[in-house]
Amino acid sequence: MTVTDKILTEIKQLRDDINKHNHQYYVLDDPSITDQAYDQLFRRLQKLEADYPQLRTEDSPTQRVGSIPATHFDTVEHELPMLSLDNAFDDDEMMAFEKRLKERLTHQGAELSYTAEPKLDGLAVSLLYEQGVLTRAATRGDGNRGENITANARTLSSIPLRLQGKNFPQRFEVRGEVYIKHADFKALNEQQRRSGAKEFANPRNAAAGSLRLLDSRVTASRPLTFCCYGLGIVEGYELPVSHFERMQLLQAFGFPISPYIKCLSGIEACIGYYQSILATRDNLAFEIDGVVFKLDDVEQQTRVGFVSRAPRWAIAYKFPAQEVMTKLLDVDFQVGRTGALTPVARLEPVAVGGVMVSNATLHNMDEIQRKDVRIGDVVIVRRAGDVIPEVVSAVIDQREGNLVLPRMPENCPVCGSQVSRAEGQAAYRCSGGLVCSAQRKEAIKHFASRKAMDIDGLGDKLVEQMVDQGIIDSIGDLYHLEIHQLAGLERMAEKSASNLKTALDNSKSTTLARFIFALGIREVGETTAESLANHFTSIEAIQAADIESLQMVADVGPVVAENVYQFFQQEKNRLVIDNLIQQGVHWPAVTAIENHESQPLAGHVYVITGTLEGLSRDQAAARLKAKGAKVSSSVSAKTTAVIAGEKPGSKVTKAESLGVKVLDQQAFQSLLE
Numbered sequence: 001m002t003v004t005d006k007i008l009t010e011i012k013q014l015r016d017d018i019n020k021h022n023h024q025y026y027v028l029d030d031p032s033i034t035d036q037a038y039d040q041l042f043r044r045l046q047k048l049e050a051d052y053p054q055l056r057t058e059d060s061p062t063q064r065v066g067s068i069p070a071t072h073f074d075t076v077e078h079e080l081p082m083l084s085l086d087n088a089f090d091d092d093e094m095m096a097f098e099k100r101l102k103e104r105l106t107h108q109g110a111e112l113s114y115t116a117e118p119k120l121d122g123l124a125v126s127l128l129y130e131q132g133v134l135t136r137a138a139t140r141g142d143g144n145r146g147e148n149i150t151a152n153a154r155t156l157s158s159i160p161l162r163l164q165g166k167n168f169p170q171r172f173e174v175r176g177e178v179y180i181k182h183a184d185f186k187a188l189n190e191q192q193r194r195s196g197a198k199e200f201a202n203p204r205n206a207a208a209g210s211l212r213l214l215d216s217r218v219t220a221s222r223p224l225t226f227c228c229y230g231l232g233i234v235e236g237y238e239l240p241v242s243h244f245e246r247m248q249l250l251q252a253f254g255f256p257i258s259p260y261i262k263c264l265s266g267i268e269a270c271i272g273y274y275q276s277i278l279a280t281r282d283n284l285a286f287e288i289d290g291v292v293f294k295l296d297d298v299e300q301q302t303r304v305g306f307v308s309r310a311p312r313w314a315i316a317y318k319f320p321a322q323e324v325m326t327k328l329l330d331v332d333f334q335v336g337r338t339g340a341l342t343p344v345a346r347l348e349p350v351a352v353g354g355v356m357v358s359n360a361t362l363h364n365m366d367e368i369q370r371k372d373v374r375i376g377d378v379v380i381v382r383r384a385g386d387v388i389p390e391v392v393s394a395v396i397d398q399r400e401g402n403l404v405l406p407r408m409p410e411n412c413p414v415c416g417s418q419v420s421r422a423e424g425q426a427a428y429r430c431s432g433g434l435v436c437s438a439q440r441k442e443a444i445k446h447f448a449s450r451k452a453m454d455i456d457g458l459g460d461k462l463v464e465q466m467v468d469q470g471i472i473d474s475i476g477d478l479y480h481l482e483i484h485q486l487a488g489l490e491r492m493a494e495k496s497a498s499n500l501k502t503a504l505d506n507s508k509s510t511t512l513a514r515f516i517f518a519l520g521i522r523e524v525g526e527t528t529a530e531s532l533a534n535h536f537t538s539i540e541a542i543q544a545a546d547i548e549s550l551q552m553v554a555d556v557g558p559v560v561a562e563n564v565y566q567f568f569q570q571e572k573n574r575l576v577i578d579n580l581i582q583q584g585v586h587w588p589a590v591t592a593i594e595n596h597e598s599q600p601l602a603g604h605v606y607v608i609t610g611t612l613e614g615l616s617r618d619q620a621a622a623r624l625k626a627k628g629a630k631v632s633s634s635v636s637a638k639t640t641a642v643i644a645g646e647k648p649g650s651k652v653t654k655a656e657s658l659g660v661k662v663l664d665q666q667a668f669q670s671l672l673e
């Protein structure tokens, strides 16, 4: 064996290993090694390929980083046109779809079978594989001709560069959707904002823009995901007749397919599936705009054929739109916990994604300027996932007359204090501090909220009443409340007053992380609070920390360190904390993070769904985390078990389809014990 032979063997091994880990991580959502170990393998391969350029190949996983910019995209002619889908907007149109199919098939008796999956709101692409290697990727374009985006497609970790196993078609085309998940979209826009680049209006635009960049190195930095939904040309392979089985086969080759894909019998079952997906729409990690149904039997598909642009054998049952137009009536300013004034659009009420919306955020004044949104404009309002509705843009060509931009008031609309803007910051703030009742209310609401002290029954409306009537002034007053003080409040019968008192007492038993989060220090969210708690392990140590030692904490940068430091420098804040602890607020001692490995549930991942008796989901999650477990919101192959309370919903179905264990409340209790 020559030296290069030996190197080649090592390179091949590295590529195989890295491909396997990529697949585990990006397709199965189930990492098999640590990030550091992965980086090590990756860097070793990069080094060998740099030292031995003759051993470089196109399908090496190192090639996902992108290459030098192209000057244009070549045109790709699709060998089979990439069709669009016919739409249905109500149940009747679905029934009509089935009726047409039955007529064309002269079908009687047993139900027709359909494959169903959520319709991703992204971009269709075609991937060509020859001898198991990705050789060409193209956009859908006009359906007949698209653009050659091979260099960009290579950068997506969820697109296999080489297929798994040996038994695949010699030459074939896989079709699917490239999209961006909600969380990735949020992070991408935050990054764009920080670097002064233009933000994207929605995940779809961001995906489209990223896939059509001439510089694939930039595409490599964009969080694009691929999911496949079908096949184009296939040469030299006998495929199953069932579309559903074909999809399973593609999964076995290494392609991600929808985790929600299902084979259903009859159109009523399809309508039921549509309803269940619609009900979970806001909880999905990505945007969908409907459900796609396909006749499952490919022979039946061939018999019914196509109408000009779309197959007769498939239909997209669309959801209500999440972006709609309406009129901007006025702009008000809402004062937040930290005094920041947020412009809020008052809209002509309109249904967005099936929910009536009359208010939407305009984020801040810079955004209003940038979008040139004026009072009286027709605007596009968007509501997706669990985010607050927002004004995306003004429809400038529908503007009539001389409209003016909203203006920031000089005085706080709540307390009249002066409004000012700190240098280099987007936010204007009310300078009133705790003089401002809006800020006091928000601080108390935050303290009571689910992820903070979790005071059951102390809702926003109640806090507002209590502050307005002078019953409480700050979070320090909460635990002094007497039942008779609550009696006079609206909708506060004796029973609910005593329930609230009990909830207040229960909330005193908390965790250090929740307590820190509850204090409402600027820019200290849940994660940062948890890092601070784990790092310092006591409130005294955090109070005593200087800026430098604060910056030692994971995800604490100079700005957050300064905020934390300043917060604890203030005498009044220290007094409130002492007072709360004197009132009985307490938490278990924090074990340094390093000990987590030896905890009984370390390495296990749980998903909680439905209503648990006597325990909120957050409380249940806290118990699991206290034993070292991780708690996730979505079921995947890496989930240890799903804990199902009353009315559990689709997560149990998903667990069952993936063969993940489901624990009832009793089993959950014994797990905790």
Ligand code: JCF
Pocket (backbone or CB within 6 Å): 083, 084, 085, 117, 118, 119, 120, 121, 122, 124, 177, 229, 230, 292, 314
């Ligand atoms: O998720 C999608 N956007 C999607 C688009 C899913 C499908 O099953 C599709 C599609 C476009 C065309 N199927 C076809 C035939």
